[in-house]
Amino acid sequence: xxxxxxxxxxxxxxxxxxxxxxxxxxxxxxxxxxxxxxxxxxxxxxxxxxxxxxxxxxxxxxxxxxxxxxxxxxxxxxxxxxxxxxxxxxxxxxxxxxxxxxxxxxxxxxxxxxxxxxxxxxxxxxxxxxxxxxxxxxxxxxxxxxxxxxxxxxxxxxxxxxxxxxxxxxxxxxxxxxxxxxxxxxxxxxxxxxxxxx
Numbered sequence: 001x002x003x004x005x006x007x008x009x010x011x012x013x014x015x016x017x018x019x020x021x022x023x024x025x026x027x028x029x030x031x032x033x034x035x036x037x038x039x040x041x042x043x044x045x046x047x048x049x050x051x052x053x054x055x056x057x058x059x060x061x062x063x064x065x066x067x068x069x070x071x072x073x074x075x076x077x078x079x080x081x082x083x084x085x086x087x088x089x090x091x092x093x094x095x096x097x098x099x100x101x102x103x104x105x106x107x108x109x110x111x112x113x114x115x116x117x118x119x120x121x122x123x124x125x126x127x128x129x130x131x132x133x134x135x136x137x138x139x140x141x142x143x144x145x146x147x148x149x150x151x152x153x154x155x156x157x158x159x160x161x162x163x164x165x166x167x168x169x170x171x172x173x174x175x176x177x178x179x180x181x182x183x184x185x186x187x188x189x190x191x192x193x194x195x196x197x198x
Contacts (some may be wrong), residue, residue, distance in 0.1 A: 032071045043067055044175055057143075059120055060131045061182065075117040077175050078191030084111045084158045100195035107163040112142075114175050120151040122180035131158055134170025134196075169197035 022024040028046055041049070046069060048062040082096040098110050112129055119125060123192035129142035142159045149155075166172060171193050177186040 001087075001119050006009050007181050026067050027048050028067050028069055030069045032073065037071070042151045054187045057187065059187060062100075067086060072120045074119045074141075074178065074189050077115040078174060078176060078190050078192040079113045079191050080174055080194055081111050082109075084113055085144065098194050100197070101166065102198055104166055104169055105130060107165050109160065109162050109164070111158055111160045112154065112192075113158045114176055115154075116157040116189075117149070117154045119149045119155070119178070119185065120180055120181060122147075122149050125178065125180045126186075127176060127178045128186070129161075130175045131161060131164065132173040132175060133166075134172065139166070139172070151178075166196045177195050 003068060006106075026043040027039060028041040028049070029039045030041065030049065037177075043064070044103045046062050046064070048142045049069060050062065053060050053071050053073075056073075057076070058071050061070040062068070073107045079094065080098045081094045082098060083094070085095070087093060092113075101108060114127075114129070116127075127145045127147070130138055131140040131180065133139045140161055142161070145157055147155055172195070173191045173193050175191040176187045178189045179186045
């Protein structure tokens with residue numbers, strides 16, 4: 001009997017179900033940095049927690065073997081402005097924050113400045129800016145930026161949106177999306193809005 005039980009347990013482990021399914025579900029330990037957020041959540045909630053964390057602009061690093069779920073939440077600041085200049089002594093000068101435009105169907109040029117702190121540690125961290133219209137559809141997408149954050153996980157970049165036609169009245173979102181070799185899907189880690197219309 002013991003040999004049959006061990007064989008069944010091994011089969012469950014190899015299949016990815018794990019031993020906790022046979023003996024009772026294991027506990028999921030959730031961490032943000034070094035702080036424990038929860039230690040009594042059932043392990044079956046890992047996918048739900050990941051979906052929630054992604055919607056909140058973070059990533060999840062889950063080790064099913066130990067039950068440790070690490071939440072990685074980058075700190076992202078976004079400014080939408082008319083222009084950015086860098087002086088000879090490397091100072092960055094911003095001009096006129098964009099709060100909105102009164103008329104639609106006019107090609108607009110604006111810049112987006114993004115500052116990232118506490119980015120996930122990755123060899124190949126990828127980011128892109130996406131402009132979302134009032135209807136929730138993509139209006140424009142910037143280039144894909146690539147960073148290595150193995151030595152430093154803070155950086156900034158700026159990108160212009162040139163002659164972008166804003167065809168509807170309402171609120172537009174500029175989203176910063178991020179992924180890496182460890183986190184395969186783009187996640188919205190920050191956004192800023194401006195309005196077209198009165």
